[in-house]
Amino acid sequence: xxxxxxxxxxxxxxxxxxxxxxxxxxxxxxxxxxxxxxxxxxxxxxxxxxxxxxxxxxxxxxxxxxxxxxxxxxxxxxxxxxxxxxxxxxxxxxxxxxxxxxxxxxxxxxxxxxxxxxxxxxxxxxxxxxxxxxxxxxxxxxxxxxxxxxxxxxxxxxxxxxxxxxxxxxxxxxxxxxxxxxxxxxxxxxxxxxxxxxxxxxxxxxxxxxxxxxxxxxxxxxxxxxxxxxxxxxxxxxxxxxxxxxxxxxxxxxxxxxxxxxxxxxxxxxxxxxxxxxxxxxxxxxxxxxxxxxxxxxxxxxxxxxxxxxxxxxxxxxxxxxxxxxxxxxxxxxxxxxxxxxxxxxxxxxx
Ligand SMILES: *Cc1c(COP(=O)(O)O)cnc(C)c1O
Numbered sequence: 455x456x457x458x459x460x461x462x463x464x465x466x467x468x469x470x471x472x473x474x475x476x477x478x479x480x481x482x483x484x485x486x487x488x489x490x491x492x493x494x495x496x497x498x499x500x501x502x503x504x505x506x507x508x509x510x511x512x513x514x515x516x517x518x519x520x521x522x523x524x525x526x527x528x529x530x531x532x533x534x535x536x537x538x539x540x541x542x543x544x545x546x547x548x549x550x551x552x553x554x555x556x557x558x559x560x561x562x563x564x565x566x567x568x569x570x571x572x573x574x575x576x577x578x579x580x581x582x583x584x585x586x587x588x589x590x591x592x593x594x595x596x597x598x599x600x601x602x603x604x605x606x607x608x609x610x611x612x613x614x615x616x617x618x619x620x621x622x623x624x625x626x627x628x629x630x631x632x633x634x635x636x637x638x639x640x641x642x643x644x645x646x647x648x649x650x651x652x653x654x655x656x657x658x659x660x661x662x663x664x665x666x667x668x669x670x671x672x673x674x675x676x677x678x679x680x681x682x683x684x685x686x687x688x689x690x691x692x693x694x695x696x697x698x699x700x701x702x703x704x705x706x707x708x709x710x711x712x713x714x715x716x717x718x719x720x721x722x723x724x725x726x727x728x729x730x731x732x733x734x735x736x737x738x739x740x741x742x743x744x745x746x747x748x749x750x751x752x753x754x755x756x757x758x759x760x761x762x763x764x765x766x767x768x769x770x771x772x773x774x775x776x777x778x779x780x781x782x783x784x785x786x787x788x789x790x791x792x793x794x795x796x797x798x799x800x801x802x803x804x805x
Pocket of ligand 1: 517542593626629654656657664
């Protein structure tokens with residue numbers, strides 16, 4: 455199958471643009487693991503500054519940021535409190551159990567977002583029988599929650615709970631820049647209640663690879679040791695760090711276009727027979743919809759859309775996810791909505 459013409463599978467499908475590639479080609483480089491790569495150092499400084507933290511470290515991926523943040527801050531047998539839809543629970547191969555040996559206590563939030571009371575209820579009383587509650591982890595935006603944005607006040611209230619009980623706060627900020635643009639709240643304000651957090655460069659920001667983890671100088675020093683241990687330390691990483699610097703300068707504000715495109719797609723398909731769009735909470739660049747009443751499964755809709763050159767991911771048996779990004783235009787969104795219309799209409803005629 456040739457690659458789809460219009461790829462709404464994920465914002466990971468972005469390709470580095472000409473401007474980004476030029477920045478990469480011209481990057482000043484050195485040995486990253488000796489702290490001698492000027493472009494990587496610059497990217498880390500920019501990110502730490504943006505997030506209001508003392509220090510930052512460049513990582514190959516967001517998954518490694520989550521795993522290392524957990525390794526540094528949790529001991530084996532500790533509990534992490536996270537929403538049931540969290541990436542660390544569902545999409546990291548059981549990493550927290552494998553590496554840090556932690557438990558995760560899932561919270562039943564709404565669209566990936568839970569209440570401070572729920573966090574507090576999930577914290578265990580210190581007793582010999584129970585795991586130690588150690589970390590509250592939130593995802594901004596909440597991916598499987600619907601690309602939903604955690605409101606700043608709610609983050610602060612959860613942070614107060616963590617502080618009261620002596621737990622650390624961790625943000626999986628894979629799409630924090632989307633939340634910043636959607637909510638009009640600075641990254642620094644969102645970051646303030648967190649001991650550790652990171653942003654992904656390879657999602658909506660359009661870089662080929664990389665993520666940046668931030669926190670206190672002491673936290674980053676320990677994170678560096680884990681990065682070295684796990685084989686994440688690099689050499690002339692300036693070539694890819696330059697893409698990150700370029701993205702932070704050029705690709706943040708434009709995320710508003712992706713958000714407008716997501717809303718536009720949702721409106722375009724909302725009335726199609728059998729398609730149920732999860733309309734409350736199209737906060738950012740994702741649209742989830744249910745196909746159960748089309749008479750087709752998500753896998754079947756996925757296949758038929760591919761025949762139209764459009765790829766939309768199956769989130770589960772009946773739920774599909776559209777993600778808008780840098781490499782899809784408004785025209786292509788219109789075309790994708792039209793393709794879904796044809797697929798659904800064909801099915802309802804056949805029924
Ligand atoms: C993509 C993603 C990750 C992992 O990032 P990678 O760079 O793919 O390893 C973690 N959390 C969320 C919410 C994500 O969407």
